[in-house]
Amino acid sequence: MLNVDVQRYSPGKNAAPYRQIFQVPLETGISVLGLLDYIRKNLDETFAYKIYCTNQHCGECGLMLNGKPVLACRDMITTENVVLDPLKGFKVIKDLVVDVDSVIRKQWSEFPVLEGKMVYNDFLTEDQHSLFFMAGACIGCAICQSVCCLHKEDDVLLKGPAYYAALAQYMLRAKTKEDFLAYLNTAVEHGILQCISCKQCSKNCPKDVEPYKVITAIAKLIHNNLGINVSKKLLAE
Amino acid sequence: MDMEMVQFIPLAFPFPEGMRGAFIGMCSIHGPDVRLYNSLGERFMERYQPDRKEYATRDQVARAIFTEIRDGRGTERGGVIVDTTNNDKSLLPRYKASTAAVYSALARVFGEKAANWEEPFEAAPSQHFCMGGIKIDGDCRTACKNLFAAGEITGGIHGANRLGGNALTEVTVFGKLAGKSVCKEVAEADWAKESDLEQYFAEQDAMVKDLFVKKGGVSGTQIKKALGEIMWECGGIVRNQEMIEKGLAQLAELKKEAETMHAEEGDIWNYSLVEALEVKHMLKVSEAVLLSAGMRKESRGSHYREDYPAKDEAYMSNMVIVQKEGKLVCEKRPIIL
Numbered sequence: 001m002l003n004v005d006v007q008r009y010s011p012g013k014n015a016a017p018y019r020q021i022f023q024v025p026l027e028t029g030i031s032v033l034g035l036l037d038y039i040r041k042n043l044d045e046t047f048a049y050k051i052y053c054t055n056q057h058c059g060e061c062g063l064m065l066n067g068k069p070v071l072a073c074r075d076m077i078t079t080e081n082v083v084l085d086p087l088k089g090f091k092v093i094k095d096l097v098v099d100v101d102s103v104i105r106k107q108w109s110e111f112p113v114l115e116g117k118m119v120y121n122d123f124l125t126e127d128q129h130s131l132f133f134m135a136g137a138c139i140g141c142a143i144c145q146s147v148c149c150l151h152k153e154d155d156v157l158l159k160g161p162a163y164y165a166a167l168a169q170y171m172l173r174a175k176t177k178e179d180f181l182a183y184l185n186t187a188v189e190h191g192i193l194q195c196i197s198c199k200q201c202s203k204n205c206p207k208d209v210e211p212y213k214v215i216t217a218i219a220k221l222i223h224n225n226l227g228i229n230v231s232k233k234l235l236a237e
Numbered sequence: 238m239d240m241e242m243v244q245f246i247p248l249a250f251p252f253p254e255g256m257r258g259a260f261i262g263m264c265s266i267h268g269p270d271v272r273l274y275n276s277l278g279e280r281f282m283e284r285y286q287p288d289r290k291e292y293a294t295r296d297q298v299a300r301a302i303f304t305e306i307r308d309g310r311g312t313e314r315g316g317v318i319v320d321t322t323n324n325d326k327s328l329l330p331r332y333k334a335s336t337a338a339v340y341s342a343l344a345r346v347f348g349e350k351a352a353n354w355e356e357p358f359e360a361a362p363s364q365h366f367c368m369g370g371i372k373i374d375g376d377c378r379t380a381c382k383n384l385f386a387a388g389e390i391t392g393g394i395h396g397a398n399r400l401g402g403n404a405l406t407e408v409t410v411f412g413k414l415a416g417k418s419v420c421k422e423v424a425e426a427d428w429a430k431e432s433d434l435e436q437y438f439a440e441q442d443a444m445v446k447d448l449f450v451k452k453g454g455v456s457g458t459q460i461k462k463a464l465g466e467i468m469w470e471c472g473g474i475v476r477n478q479e480m481i482e483k484g485l486a487q488l489a490e491l492k493k494e495a496e497t498m499h500a501e502e503g504d505i506w507n508y509s510l511v512e513a514l515e516v517k518h519m520l521k522v523s524e525a526v527l528l529s530a531g532m533r534k535e536s537r538g539s540h541y542r543e544d545y546p547a548k549d550e551a552y553m554s555n556m557v558i559v560q561k562e563g564k565l566v567c568e569k570r571p572i573i574l
Contacts (some may be wrong), residue, residue, distance in 0.1 A: 026254060030252050030253040030254040030256075031253060031254070031255035031256050032255070033255040033256075034253060034254030034255020034256065035254075035255065036255075037254075037255060038254065038255075040508055041458045041462075042457075045456055045458065045501055045507060045508065045509040046419075046501050046503065046507075046508075047508075048318070048505075048507075048508065052255075054259060054305075055259060055260060055338060056338045056342075073255075074341070074342075074345070075345075076253075076345055076346075091479050093505060093506060094505055094506040095506070108479050137337070151323035208337075
């Protein structure tokens, strides 16, 4: 038997979020998604959470499991007392559904569409190249943004780690040096140098993207190419 | 058209809750020497496909595993044993990199050793892809004016079985074709004359409101669960006439039950409404699958009939579902290439 403590909230209907406890006749060893599905199908049909691909591709199902940000399709229930909350740092739409789209998807939509044949440039070292390439595995689940020490809800200027994982894809494929430098300038504008090296993004990334390493690599490129002062911590990595 | 052509993937998670049916793949993505065993310890693929064994086509392996489990030779938890321990371990880094999501899922459910080819794990077949779908012409037009379709929702592109990798190719090729056709027709159409969208939206609105009103009826989730059970049993990996007819009869009953279906009110993140709307269409699609499967009295590609196990050239044709006076009718039509 699992003892599940969930945050419920329907804006418009409820004045404020409240807690609800579900007694679920299942054992540990199931996925978070299995638990959510069971609650919705058997205990409360109005319970809302996000789930699409069930296979770690879409990055939509991020939530807090016992205080830790996880993907519902990926992580397993290991304790009998389970506490579920919406992903921290985002606007709650309903129950466990948060508005990630207006942050992450909006950031992505600001990038230009790359046209023509993709060619990798030689503005990067081999290590940077492979690091940026691997960062292409980012699914935009916003977990890194959620745990980022600098992230605040509604802060549009300061972009989170996922933004730089996406920016790295453009830096890899920049056609001219001017484009490449423009991407570096964009990173500066969006506050990459404010990073305080808490490394929470890399610790919590479910896809092993290593956003912190990407951030330090970009910081180093900024230092070398634009001659801007970068904190020692960022350069030391 | 060709709605009987449903592809099953041989290996999926048989448990735990929430991961049942999730993709593990086929033997070929788990290394060059994967062996399948039933609960008696028999390497059963030697019996079904003596030449290619575990590396036979997806439909053949899925069918073999399904038969083993159905006949009581599966594991306690409803799977068969997948033994990856004979693989050349030097290939492990490549395997990890190329199948990262499956690798990490195996590690979480069965443990690190199973993911690293040191221990066997369990798997069962699952539905994977639908080769059948909406009939389109060369410009992705459907029979419905101004409606275009592309991708898995369309039928006939892969014939009776799909080769790995061809679904993504299909999406890009037909997506582009459909896009071009839409642009062309939008420019030419006289929208003031042709649009009956308002009437359509009014009908849909009425349908949704109707679902909210019927308090106390069954939920979409319940109907969906019952439908899943009927289709797995009667329209699944191995089919026969008796089961197909039984399935159609059960489906008719379920349809009646679905008339009392209700949904909780609300317009944001209302799964109750989503499930109810989805299942309404799923009932129709399921009927199309069973009707076509009943009509095709042969085995071809992913469609396997144990009462007609051989391919019959008389069925070298498409099964097309047409709606006549509110009823679905299956017609056998010649293939147009």
